[in-house]
Amino acid sequence: MEFQFQFDWQSAIDSIPFLLKGIPYTLLISFGGLLIGFALGILFGLLSINKKWFLRWPATAYIEIFRGTPILVQVLFIFYGLPDLVGGPIDPITAGIAAIALNSGAYISEVVRGGVQSIAKGQTEAGLSLGLSRTQTFWSIIWPQAFRRMIPPLGNQAIVSIKDTSLFSVIGVGELVRQGQIYIANTFTAFEVYFVVAILYLAITLSLSLMLRMLERRGLGSV
C-alpha cells in the first residue's frame, strides 16, 4: 500500500469546539498567574536593588531559584510535592496559577530591576534636590519612566508564560493541549488537532503582541 497523507480539514474543523473549551483555562492560568507574577516581580525586583542586604539576599535567592529550575519541575513539585507538606490535595488550576506566578515573578523581577536601573541617576538627584522624599522621587519620577521601558520585556514574558501553560496538561488541567490530547485519544487525528492547537496559541499570542505594540506606540511621544 502506498503511503499517502491527506490533511483532513473536516476533522480539524470538527475539533475546534472541543479545543475552545480549553482556552478559558489557558487564559485563566496565564493571566491569573501573570497578574500575581507582576506583583511579585515589582516586590522582589525592587527588593533586589535595595541597599539593605537582608532585603536584597532573599529576593536574589527567589529570583535565582525560580529562574534556574524548569517550570515543569516547579509545577510538578507544587501539585504532587506540596500536598505532602500542606496535608491535602492542591487543585490543578491553583497549582498552575501558582507555578506561572512564581516563575514569571522571577523573570519580571529582573525586568523591573533592569528598568529601574536604566533610569539615569540625574533623575533621582533632580527629584531629591527639589525636596521630594526618596519614596516620592521613586514613584513620581523613576517608576513611570522605568515602566514604559519595561513594556516590551513584560510582553515577552506574557507570551512565554502563555505558552508555558501548555505544560500543565501533565497535571490534568483542561487547558488547550490537554483538550487536544483527549480529542486525539478518540479520533487519532493528531496532525490536524495539534495544528489547530498551535493556531489557537498563535491567535492568543498575536493579539497580545498587537495590543502591546499599540500601547508602546501611544507611550512613545512622551519619553
Place this chain on the structure above:
Amino acid sequence: MTHIVEMKGMNKYFGKLHVLKDIDLTVEKGEVVVIIGASGSGKSTLIRCVNGLEEYESGNLVVDGHALAPKGGNQKNLNEIRKEVGMVFQQFNLFPHLTVKKNIMLAPMKVKNTAETVAKATAERLLERVGIGNQADKYPSQLSGGQQQRVAIARALAMEPRLMLFDEPTSALDPEMIGEVLDVMRELAKEGMTMMVVTHEMGFAREVADRVIYIHEGQIVEQGKPDDVFDNPQSERTQAFLSRVLGH
C-alpha cells in the same frame, strides 16, 4: 542671620581620594559666588555637598540655619535644606515623561501641597520669566538645550528657594545657546538671589560674581572680587589656571 552657607573644616573623600580639603567658606545672603577651577578640582563636589547630594566625612556645614551632619550622622534636616535650596544641573535632568509645565508643578504640589491651580499659575509665570511661556505643554525632548536648561531653572525657582546652586549649567550646551541661559542667571542675580555657580564662563564670572573662588585639588587657593582675582591673581596656581583658560 546673614550667612546662608557656612562650611568649616569640611573634608570629603571618594574612597581614598581626598577631594575636598579643609574647606572654610561662608556665603552671605544675596551674594553671587562663582567657583572656578580645572575639572576634577572638586568644585562640583563642593556645591553638591550643600544640598546633600554628596555626603562629606568631617567638618561642619550649616545651610540656612540647618546643620547638615557628616556621613553617618542624623540627616533629619536634609529635606528642609533641599526645600530651600534649588539646583540646576549640567545635564538639565528634566523629567522626560512630564510636560514642561508638569515638570515645574511637580515639586510644589508634592512637597508643599500647593493646589494644582496655584502651581499651574506659578509654572506659567516662571516660564514667562525665563522667556519660554509658549512651550508649556511640550515635552522636554521637543525643546532645544538652552530652552531645557531655562525650564530647569524655572523648575528650581518654583520651590521659592533661598539659595540656587548651578553645577556647570552651560557646559552641555551648544555655544549659541549659552547666552540665553546666562541671561536668565544674570537676571536672577540682579533680583538678589543668592547663588553658588560652578562654571567655565569666565566672562560671566567677571561680570556677575560678587566673589570668585578658585579651587585647586580640593583646596580653596584664592578668592576675592572678580577684578582682583582675574587681573591680579596672587597665587601661582591661579595665574597658571587663568592663563590657560583665558588664553593669554
